[in-house]
Amino acid sequence: MTHSSLLRSDQTLFRDPDVFEFTYLPDHLHHRDAQVRELAFLLRPALRGASTGSAVLRGPPGTGKTTTVRRVFREVREETRKIVPVYVNCRHDRTALAVYRSIFAQVCGCPAPSAGRYLDEIKQGIAARLHDENAALVVCLDDANYLIAAGTYNLLLYQLLRLYEKWDVRKAGVFAITSDLALNLYAEADPSVRSVFHPTEVTFWPYTKTEVREILTDRARQGLYPGVISKVLLDRIAQIAADEQDVRIGIDLLRGAVQRAERDGRRRVGPDDVTAAARVITAPSLRSRAVELSAGERALLSRIAERSREGREMTSGAVFEAAREYLPVGKTSYHEHLNHLAEIGIVDLVPRVGKGREVRLRYDAGDVAAACGVRTKPAKTRTEHEVS
Structure with missing residues (x-):
């Protein structure tokens, strides 16, 4: 190995490491045009002063559900004030108070007041801002199955979808996301909830190897310097991610392989880097499958x-x-x-x-x-x- 092939301690292979974070929103959302159109169709009535529709987004982990919603919500915020999109991670916020405090912070642009210990006070603050802006609320409940386990799913759906009954606001929409394919979020709703919850089901199928490779190629172009990884190794990573049916594994594997090469002071990723990173990253997936x-x-x-x-x-x-x-x-x-x-x-x-x-x-x-x-x-x- 020549000296020129080694990195100095102050050099890096990453042009932009944020590109490989799971929270990163790509410039272009590959292979989810149909789902984007479906969600946009449900939001469109609010632009004419009506209410938004609701949806259940279903698909295995790593199929772009969260990224698609967050991308649609970002575009909504940039283009109109007639819709207020709110994203709630139900893994973190499962109680009614936690969910409403998250909604308040995003609708009002500031944390819920410490004095707002009672839900009605927080709801009133949310409704007041929506009324002042004449805006429609749409709430994404990501990993909504955690609300079912916490016993708050039906309560939250009922209250959110009926905000208009107590306050002078438009009927809200709810986008509920689940990665549990055996779970029917509509069927989990009580009859009183189903009377106002009429979701469109939006399905996210696993990406094919070709689609995964295109996504990873785009991430490598944005996040790495030229020549860091070959097309052959990128294809191998895409195959692993497609086999796992989870594009996030491919993104994590790409980052892990590059980090390994960088630690060794090398300018290019080698086959051993991919093999070593794959063993670390895919082991949890293998264990979870073996348990069943x-x-x-x-x-x-x-x-x-x-x-x-x-x-x-x-x-x-x-x-x-x-x-x-x-x-x-x-x-x-x-x-x-x-x-x-x-x-x-x-x-x-x-x-x-x-x-x-x-x-x-x-x-x-x-x-x-x-x-x-x-x-x-x-x-x-x-x-x-x-x-x-």
């Missing part, structure tokens, strides 16, 4: 990890023959277990030329074994007798 496995699926996965670590044959037939030596598993249940491991993204089942499929782990075999609660055996060293 049945005992039989976890036992099979640990055998797959061991065979992969030892470099043995990984056809589905060979894995089955090896597995049944240790596990009480029939062919039908074996294929059910194997297909489920593929469905949740821990293994790939790759068709082979001729017949059968090859079982490939998406993660490091040691990490998989650790997630299963077992340790893999060290890779076996072949003796001279075995080679001969």
Whole structure:
């Protein structure tokens, strides 16, 4: 390595490190035009003096739900005073008082007064400002499922959507976001809430690899100096993020790989940087998936990890023959277990030329074994007798 290829201590590979923060709003929102149009359509009546519509935004984590809403809200603030958009993170603010204090701060531009201990005082302050501005309120309840767990979901929806009944303001709109695909936020509402809560459902599907690569390429262009990462490695990161169905993993992995190269004083990211960063970043995702496995699926996965670590044959037939030596598993249940491991993204089942499929782990075999609660055996060293 030549001296010119090393960074000085006062140099950096990041043109703008903020580009890789999850709160960053990109200049261009890729592949969410349909969702933006849907939300804009719900807000448009307020520009004519009417009320805003409501929506439920559903999709897996890392599919752009929060970023899309925050981007739409930013444009609304820049272009009109007839709509007051408010964003509430329900992971942090779950009680009625906390949510209303957050709304007050954003509507009025200052913290709720310390004397405003009672909700009606805070609501009155919010309503007064909306009335003075003749503006419509729209509140985004991000991670609204946390309100359900806190027991405040129905109370808040009912009160927000009926503010107009007590104060002379327009009916508010609510955008409720959830990443829990098994949860129906509309069905969770009480009948009294459903009488005023008629949300449009806006779905956010996982990004494809091509879409992830475009998003990451844009982030690299804005946040890194030219030549820091190659197209080949960016493509590899995009594949990992697409497999995880979470673009945030790709952004975090890109940042982690660059930070590793920078710590070593190198001007370019290498394959080892991506590998090392991926092990750190994807491990929590692997563990969360492994927790949901049945005992039989976890036992099979640990055998797959061991065979992969030892470099043995990984056809589905060979894995089955090896597995049944240790596990009480029939062919039908074996294929059910194997297909489920593929469905949740821990293994790939790759068709082979001729017949059968090859079982490939998406993660490091040691990490998989650790997630299963077992340790893999060290890779076996072949003796001279075995080679001969």
